[in-house]
Amino acid sequence: MPQHVLAIVDRPSREAPGTDAAPWRFVDPGSPQLTALDLGATRGDGIFESLSVGHGRAQALDHHLRRFARSAAMLDLPAPDLDIWRAVILATIAELDHPGEAFVKIVMTRGIEYGDRPTGWAYGSVSPDFTKERTQGVAVVMLDRGYRHDVEQTSPWLLAGAKTLSYAINRAVGREAARRGADDVVFVSSDGIVLEGPTSTVVYRRGNELLTPGTGLGILDGTTQANVFRWAEQQGLATSFELTTPDLLRSADAAWLVSSVRLAAPINAIDDEPFPVDAAFTAAMNEWLAALDD
Template sequence: MPDHVLAIVARPSLEAPAAPDASDWRFVDPASPQLTALDLGATRGDGIFETLSVNHGRAQALDHHLRRFARSAAMLDLPAPDLATWRAVILAAVAELDVPGEAFVKIVMTRGIEYGDRPTGWAYGSVSPDFTRERSDGVSVVLLDRGYRHDVERTSPWLLAGAKTLSYAVNRAVAREAARRGADDVVFVSSDGIVLEGPTSTVVYRRGDGLFSPGTGLGILDGTTQANVFRWAEGLGMSTAFELTTPDILRSADAAWLVSSVRLAAPVRAIDGVPLPVDREFTDTMNGWLAALDN
């Protein structure tokens, strides 16, 4: 069995015509060309995606990822994804992978060929990178201005804040800026001074016996891993809450993490060069629970 797989989805949405293929989806050679240079996903980044963590053959937070996939499609005025087909493709990719430990499946839907009438869809599964160092030693972050007010989701929905799109040029640019500043990662801050999210992660922090995350309605992603971290903490008897978070609140936290589907929980060890406490035992327990999830 392979350690990476690619499935092409013939009909990503029931609202659009199917591709001229007998099956809803099919596995293809990941090394062979599949995407036309005219696809709007390639030429304009006009599409959406989700990346699901797979641990020991189980796709995690599948329903949450599919809901977010559909929400992103609606925000971009894309045809509604056929979630039953996407679910089947994800589960088939997971079954096809020969990965005893950690893997991931990334699903993508684009608007298709320019001036066409059919979206393009595919699912790619592969073994995950090794994030042992990040989970153990933590990451240093810099705070960078995102250039939007914290209420951009309400005031300017056309900016697509909170949609998981293929337009990742800014997220790659901030990663390079972090490296120039000697940091590992970034936490975005709104132009009016509210903590938002990482380029590929959600911010979670601890204060006393409570876990917190930046409030909803901020034009940030509805974090799948953050939701599971809150569920884990509540099972321990801890309180959880969303709150409007400032940089000073984050700097004064007892501990903080960047959480995401594949990397899981990476403790923040420094913010703008100022050390932050790292609770390794708490982090290890959190990541152990996340890795063992079966849904």
């Protein structure tokens, strides 16, 4: 049973010049595949999605594909052929053939500099063990993202809300969190509105209501957050979007960073201040997320 699978997508978009080759092909994940002239490598000029796989099934597949297409449109990339991307995701999962937790990451770049065809690939792998993060939780620091909460409306060219390969800042804030003795980060806008984590969505509980920062903030449309809300509604909880301040978050009964592969990691400290963890609630949430088959 392979631990890693790589498929090169030779026909990632119907809008780009075609090829007579098959839509995709499996290749050796340990062999070089990407040219040094690819704009994904030299400029971070591309998009990606990471899908959780549970028991051989892709989770939130349609939501991820919609977000993939939206990110492409925001970057003026050729529209991805979602039928081909769906098929290659399912083929990658079948090739990986792992009974437990896994993930598939799909990537589309603008292609070779001065070329006319995007580059695409899908990488499947067995997931890391996130038991510690899911049970003990993560300590977070709040860091200024450097722009206002309405940047999506005022400055759409900054691509707030697109899932791009330009991850230098997200990696940098992770190192800053480590320097401060924390595990992760919650971004706050320059005018004091809670946004998201570098690779996650913020969800918090207040009484019998589960909430997440409001829409139109230049943050990702969270796939896992949407599923968490589905689960919460099944438990009889209300769900809502809210313009969230740091004080509102600190006053919550519990809070989580939720993402496709790590699932729900409870926040156990904010800026060095201990924060309550609801272990039973978290365990039930993660059990449901891990068992999802759509």
